[in-house]
Amino acid sequence: MPELPEMEIVARRLDAVLPGETIESALAPGINALKTFDPPLQALAGRSFTGVRRRGKLLALELDGNLVVLLHLMSAGRLQLHPKRASLRDRTARLLLRIPGDRELRMREFGSKQAAWVKVLRAGELEAEPSLAGLGPEAWPDPPPLRELLDAPRPLHSLLRDQQVITGIGRTWVDEILNVARLSPFKRGDDLSDEEGEALRDAMVSELGRVLDVYEEQVALPLPEKFPKPTRVHAHQGEPCPQCGTVLEAVFYEDYVMTYCPRDQTEGRVLKDRRLSRLLK
Ligand SMILES: [Zn+2]
Numbered sequence: 001m002p003e004l005p006e007m008e009i010v011a012r013r014l015d016a017v018l019p020g021e022t023i024e025s026a027l028a029p030g031i032n033a034l035k036t037f038d039p040p041l042q043a044l045a046g047r048s049f050t051g052v053r054r055r056g057k058l059l060a061l062e063l064d065g066n067l068v069v070l071l072h073l074m075s076a077g078r079l080q081l082h083p084k085r086a087s088l089r090d091r092t093a094r095l096l097l098r099i100p101g102d103r104e105l106r107m108r109e110f111g112s113k114q115a116a117w118v119k120v121l122r123a124g125e126l127e128a129e130p131s132l133a134g135l136g137p138e139a140w141p142d143p144p145p146l147r148e149l150l151d152a153p154r155p156l157h158s159l160l161r162d163q164q165v166i167t168g169i170g171r172t173w174v175d176e177i178l179n180v181a182r183l184s185p186f187k188r189g190d191d192l193s194d195e196e197g198e199a200l201r202d203a204m205v206s207e208l209g210r211v212l213d214v215y216e217e218q219v220a221l222p223l224p225e226k227f228p229k230p231t232r233v234h235a236h237q238g239e240p241c242p243q244c245g246t247v248l249e250a251v252f253y254e255d256y257v258m259t260y261c262p263r264d265q266t267e268g269r270v271l272k273d274r275r276l277s278r279l280l281k
Contacts (some may be wrong), residue, residue: 002073003057004140004168005208006227009215010079011054013223017081018049018061018105024098033094033109036119039067044097044120056135056167061097061105066123071095072131077109077116080223094118139168140208147197150189156200157185157258168208171256175234176207179243182264185251186271233259246267 003008026044028034034041034060037110047063049228050067054060056121059079061069077094082104086093095118099105109116126132137144143166148161150166159165160174162189169177178185183196192200212228217275232242237250251271262270 001075001170001172002077003170003173004054004138005173005211005215007057007059007073007168008140008212009056009219010223011052011059012216013219013221014079014081014105015052017100017221018167019051020048020098022046022048023063024100025053025096026098027096029088029093029096030091031094031109033107033114033116033118034120035117036121037121039122041120043067044069048243053130056138056163058131060126061122068121068123068126069095070119070121070126070129070131071099071107072117073109074113074115074117076113077107078113078225079105079107079224080225081221082106083222123252133163136162136164136166139166139204140212141205143201143204145197146201146204147192147194150192150197150200152189154189155186156183156189156192159189160204164220169204171258172229172231172234173207173211175259176211176231177203178265179233179241179259179261180207182243182261183256184266185260186266233261235259235274 006176023044023270026041028041049066049067050064051062058070058072064161085102085104086096086106092110093106094109094116097105097280121129152159156178157174160169181200183200214228218228233248237248237259239248241248241264243261243264246261246263248259249262249270260266262268
């Protein structure tokens, strides 16, 4: 669930307090989310934070000695700066970076999938790091023109969530962006007019910016387990469209929902429920 706005506010909040703090110890308890072994996790002890940056949905904790902790929370990970240390029996804990004052930067993961990951890298290795090298341009604050970028025979709903095409957007904010741009989730990228491409780009910048503004007001350290959800469309099926008041419809997939306005986005058509069509096959 953490997408660009969530990771951006996490980066801002941590970057405001972590630089200068020294890691006392580093632990990766329980299920091993740590995907690298050289340099070892223990190399982090004694290092000080120099900055925290976001790239797409990834976060880089920069340390002196040219070390970087790169992490991806995937769908169910959380990162919080706790004023107290966790019990080592906390089964959701994946990475604990302990800093003075008994505080702890804690990555946890909820749910049944174990997908969140951490890498300890040398700064010089970042350029070749596959999880970064393949990323498309940032969806915010200044994405490139979209008609050219999305020129592929694939639906917008999937293109916009493809991190190699454009990075930062997931299942939640894609619904909001497409609604504001008044575009069908199933419109093909190579079918966008110049005008539609521009409307989509404007919607992307304004929606992600709107969400960030809300987080700037509402999200504080130690960082929430659950973020506020300033959604107006995603998972709001049955409620009025924020643009026109028509009742929002949804397509349900196995583990997520795609919500849209039939009047603004699909020329009045209500799309098939994928769950039903699968059952009926
Ligand atoms: Zn509408």
